Amino acid sequence: MIRKVLIANRGEIAVRVARTVHELGLSAVAVYSEVDRAALHVRVADEAVLIGKAPAKESYLDVERIIAAAKKSGADAIHPGYGFLSENPALPEACERAGLTFVGPPASCMRSMGSKPEARAKMSAAGVPVVPGANAASLDEARAAAAAIGYPVMLKAASGGGGKGMRLVASEGELASAWERARSEAKSAFGDDTVYLEKAIIRPRHVEIQVLGDRDGNVVHLFERDCSIQRRHQKVVEESPCPAAPAELVAKMGEVAVRGAKAVGYFSAGTFEFLLAEDGQFYFLEMNTRLQVEHPITEWITGVDLVREMIRVAEGQQLGYEQRDVVRRGAAIECRVYAEDPSSNFLPSPGTIKSLRVPSGPFVRDDGGAYPGAVISSFYDPLVSKLSVWAPTRELAVARMRRALSEYVVTGIRTNLAFHEKLFAHPEFIAGRYDTGVIERFRDELLGYARVPKADRERLAIAAAVQAARAELSTARADSAALQGGLSPWVREHRARS
Ligand code: MV4
Numbered sequence: 001m002i003r004k005v006l007i008a009n010r011g012e013i014a015v016r017v018a019r020t021v022h023e024l025g026l027s028a029v030a031v032y033s034e035v036d037r038a039a040l041h042v043r044v045a046d047e048a049v050l051i052g053k054a055p056a057k058e059s060y061l062d063v064e065r066i067i068a069a070a071k072k073s074g075a076d077a078i079h080p081g082y083g084f085l086s087e088n089p090a091l092p093e094a095c096e097r098a099g100l101t102f103v104g105p106p107a108s109c110m111r112s113m114g115s116k117p118e119a120r121a122k123m124s125a126a127g128v129p130v131v132p133g134a135n136a137a138s139l140d141e142a143r144a145a146a147a148a149i150g151y152p153v154m155l156k157a158a159s160g161g162g163g164k165g166m167r168l169v170a171s172e173g174e175l176a177s178a179w180e181r182a183r184s185e186a187k188s189a190f191g192d193d194t195v196y197l198e199k200a201i202i203r204p205r206h207v208e209i210q211v212l213g214d215r216d217g218n219v220v221h222l223f224e225r226d227c228s229i230q231r232r233h234q235k236v237v238e239e240s241p242c243p244a245a246p247a248e249l250v251a252k253m254g255e256v257a258v259r260g261a262k263a264v265g266y267f268s269a270g271t272f273e274f275l276l277a278e279d280g281q282f283y284f285l286e287m288n289t290r291l292q293v294e295h296p297i298t299e300w301i302t303g304v305d306l307v308r309e310m311i312r313v314a315e316g317q318q319l320g321y322e323q324r325d326v327v328r329r330g331a332a333i334e335c336r337v338y339a340e341d342p343s344s345n346f347l348p349s350p351g352t353i354k355s356l357r358v359p360s361g362p363f364v365r366d367d368g369g370a371y372p373g374a375v376i377s378s379f380y381d382p383l384v385s386k387l388s389v390w391a392p393t394r395e396l397a398v399a400r401m402r403r404a405l406s407e408y409v410v411t412g413i414r415t416n417l418a419f420h421e422k423l424f425a426h427p428e429f430i431a432g433r434y435d436t437g438v439i440e441r442f443r444d445e446l447l448g449y450a451r452v453p454k455a456d457r458e459r460l461a462i463a464a465a466v467q468a469a470r471a472e473l474s475t476a477r478a479d480s481a482a483l484q485g486g487l488s489p490w491v492r493e494h495r496a497r498s
Pocket of ligand 1: 131154161162163164166198199200201202204205206227228230233275285286436437
């Protein structure tokens with residue numbers, strides 16, 4: 001039995017894991033770097049261990065320090081969250097040596113899914129459709145393979161992922177230089193210059209299937225998430241159901257994912273990423289052997305607490321339900337709120353949060369790791385929170401997200417909230433007609449922001465001050481009217497504005 005869980009992570013995901021740990025009646029141990037002393041994940045834990053300096057390599061990415069913190073605190077299990085060590089087989093292996101329970105999949109699965117050609121081969125053998133492709137050891141081999149596959153082709157790093165080292169090649173004339181560039185990029189990013197080829201899928205959607213397995217080989221899927229709204233390979237909005245996938249297609253993808261998971265002896269939570277082509281064909285891309293950032297939307301539509309299931313499975317408990325017991329209901333959407341500056345091409349905008357009021361109300365969830373006064377550090381991911389909503393239909397979920405976004409107040413840092421508001425007002429998004437290229441295609445509409453020309457700034461500031469004074473005066477008048485038995489000050493205030 002697990003009694004104490006060390007959470008080898010920080011920020012919102014560490015807070016989220018701690019919540020379930022507490023619901024299970026267990027205690028939560030936080031780890032923190034020197035700049036995270038005052039972080040929310042430290043405050044919500046039952047105890048916390050300092051593990052090193054701010055750079056992740058000297059703290060959150062250091063297996064030995066994590067294991068030492070677990071021993072020091074008497075934890076008997078480690079949950080890795082996402083990012084950092086979550087997909088590094090060295091952590092489950094070190095846990096095993098130290099007699100700790102790792103709350104995640106087997107190291108062997110992490111290892112085989114970490115190599116893309118190996119993952120493709122394993123999945124293909126299990127009957128999972130993969131993008132037609134080929135390995136190539138030289139430019140000549142690549143040329144022959146590309147001719148056989150047919151252009152356009154995609155060059156990808158074998159040890160890569162997340163789009164790094166990836167190159168689209170439209171024709172044979174572009175191959176030689178793309179080949180050299182892909183190899184050198186792969187070498188510097190992953191220390192491995194192995195590159196392979198895939199047929200390029202044009203205007204794909206990114207649709208992924210959540211799976212959950214136990215140590216006895218029971219595996220179910222928890223439906224799909226559409227994560228096509230991305231920018232520079234960073235997901236920004238995720239939703240379920242996928243607006244472009246009929247139920248039969250999802251059932252087929254789910255079946256395939258379960259088959260793939262069983263073929264590699266997978267247990268715990270995991271995700272199969274697929275490209276969904278315009279013709280309805282789908283292809284395996286990669287498997288994520290961790291809890292994903294966007295897991296809340298799956299929790300919304302299924303009612304399953306994924307962290308709870310991960311902990312139960314790690315303890316050796318069986319899932320206790322079958323595929324037909326997993327039912328989906330309604331629609332869920334998540335917006336990632338990042339500390340980014342829209343006026344500098346969405347570069348991270350770290351700093352101290354001055355005021356923070358996150359949305360709530362019916363069917364609204366905010367997974368955050370910040371509070372007023374908290375610092376968004378430049379050392380880590382600039383995610384402020386994940387705002388997610390549920391509603392019976394997609395249309396109502398979109399309306400609910402717009403309402404929730406309108407409640408969000410954060411000052412002191414810049415964020416991408418205005419981007420979300422524009423996206424949720426965009427006709428193509430509202431219609432569910434989008435693919436992985438949508439942000440680039442509508443960049444002027446979605447990424448632009450209101451600029452005030454220097455010459456107008458003073459006049460605008462005066463106008464704003466005058467308006468603020470008027471609003472204050474009208475509230476004061478409404479207050480005195482209310483005392484005399486008139487309209488409520490709130491109603492008066494609204495009437496004064498219209
Ligand atoms: C592709 C593709 C088209 N064809 N592979 C980008 C991230 C990496 N995980 C895989 N990616 C892609 N692989 C083939 N054969 C297009 C992309 C792609 C993409 C995929 C998912 C989400 C957003 C994307 C944005 C650009 C390109």
